[in-house]
Amino acid sequence: MQSYDIAEWGQPLQSRLRDTPQPGPEEVLVRLSYCGVCHSDVHIREGWFDLGGGNKLKLSDRGTQLPLTLGHEPIGVVQAVGGNVRGVELGRQVLVNPWIGCGQCRFCVAGRDNLCNQMRALGMAAPGGFATHLLVPHARYLVDAEGLDAARCAVLACSGVTAYSAVSKFGPLAADDWVAVLGCGGVGLLALAVLKAKGHARVIACDIDDAKLAAATQAGAAATVNLKTTPGPAELLRISGGGLSHMVDFVGAPATAQLALPALLKGGQMVVVGLFGGALPVPLPALAMREVSLRGSAVGNTQQIRELVQMVRDGRLQLPEVQVRPLAAAEDSLRDLEAGRIVGRVVLDTAEDA
Numbered sequence: 534m535q536s537y538d539i540a541e542w543g544q545p546l547q548s549r550l551r552d553t554p555q556p557g558p559e560e561v562l563v564r565l566s567y568c569g570v571c572h573s574d575v576h577i578r579e580g581w582f583d584l585g586g587g588n589k590l591k592l593s594d595r596g597t598q599l600p601l602t603l604g605h606e607p608i609g610v611v612q613a614v615g616g617n618v619r620g621v622e623l624g625r626q627v628l629v630n631p632w633i634g635c636g637q638c639r640f641c642v643a644g645r646d647n648l649c650n651q652m653r654a655l656g657m658a659a660p661g662g663f664a665t666h667l668l669v670p671h672a673r674y675l676v677d678a679e680g681l682d683a684a685r686c687a688v689l690a691c692s693g694v695t696a697y698s699a700v701s702k703f704g705p706l707a708a709d710d711w712v713a714v715l716g717c718g719g720v721g722l723l724a725l726a727v728l729k730a731k732g733h734a735r736v737i738a739c740d741i742d743d744a745k746l747a748a749a750t751q752a753g754a755a756a757t758v759n760l761k762t763t764p765g766p767a768e769l770l771r772i773s774g775g776g777l778s779h780m781v782d783f784v785g786a787p788a789t790a791q792l793a794l795p796a797l798l799k800g801g802q803m804v805v806v807g808l809f810g811g812a813l814p815v816p817l818p819a820l821a822m823r824e825v826s827l828r829g830s831a832v833g834n835t836q837q838i839r840e841l842v843q844m845v846r847d848g849r850l851q852l853p854e855v856q857v858r859p860l861a862a863a864e865d866s867l868r869d870l871e872a873g874r875i876v877g878r879v880v881l882d883t884a885e886d887a
């Protein structure tokens with residue numbers, strides 16, 4: 534098998550050839566066809582996330598060892614299964630939930646692996662999907678995707694489920710509620726698609742890049758705001774006629790998150806998803822008096838990926854187009870993503886053998 538790996542933190546990915554692994558008793562070997570490239574891959578390659586206040590989350594402190602195969606939006610077909618695996622058909626197309634936990638803690642037992650303190654996420658702590666083959670620790674992380682467009686569906690494993698899980702935290706929306714999506718990269722566009730699938734029309738897309746805002750309009754945004762040319766809450770307040778009910782921040786920078794208090798209506802909610810980094814000083818009396826909620830959302834779980842796949846099958850969710858590139862373009866794609874040169878999502882074609 535071939536893979537593209539982090540050999541040294543912060544350095545370009547390296548191609549590696551090795552024997553294709555055989556699945557252990559509980560494991561499933563997937564012959565990959567595509568893997569999406571996510572902005573988190575840029576952070577993972579660096580080896581750390583900025584937690585704000587000068588604190589860093591270092592992957593090496595969390596037990597990640599190099600070399601590590603990057604990539605956490607994998608889709609492919611089942612090639613082999615371990616002796617204890619039941620109910621998985623060889624040759625079947627499957628999405629893989631990469632957000633895998635310890636399997637033992639209260640979160641994992643409840644199917645909420647994404648909150649596990651001992652995450653063994655594929656492409657972050659265990660070998661991921663920038664590869665021709667992927668070993669999945671258990672069949673419960675597979676989502677049947679037979680018959681669906683594999684390249685477009687790859688993104689459901691991270692950006693799709695991240696967008697869906699975040700927007701689901703809003704709860705039911707009233708038809709006259711205004712919602713803002715901050716950051717219209719791959720995840721933001723999927724959030725717009727999910728809101729559209731839920732039948733919600735009043736959505737304002739915000740970004741600092743007009744090309745991304747044009748893509749957001751195509752994905753169904755009712756209005757757009759360029760936060761570079763019109764910074765601050767004024768334009769959001771004008772369009773919504775006085776304030777938003779919900780916001781979702783796929784950037785996660787102080788500049789975006791600080792829009793919550795001035796732009797939300799009383800009782801409004803901001804869901805923070807992006808991991809750009811930094812910290813936010815929050816005036817506590819305003820938070821209390823205005824009953825504003827700030828909450829986080831971290832990727833999602835297997836059940837949520839299943840729900841998304843069902844929405845695609847029903848024709849409710851229209852998946853955005855993706856740019857398909859060869860697996861060998863993994864490194865260039867990370868650089869393009871880091872430099873903000875990508876509109877929508879890049880998906881690597883992993884079907885070619887080296």
Ligand SMILES: [Zn+2]
Nearest residue numbers: 571573691692
């Ligand atoms: Zn991701």
Ligand SMILES: [Zn+2]
Nearest residue numbers: 635638641649
């Ligand atoms: Zn766990």
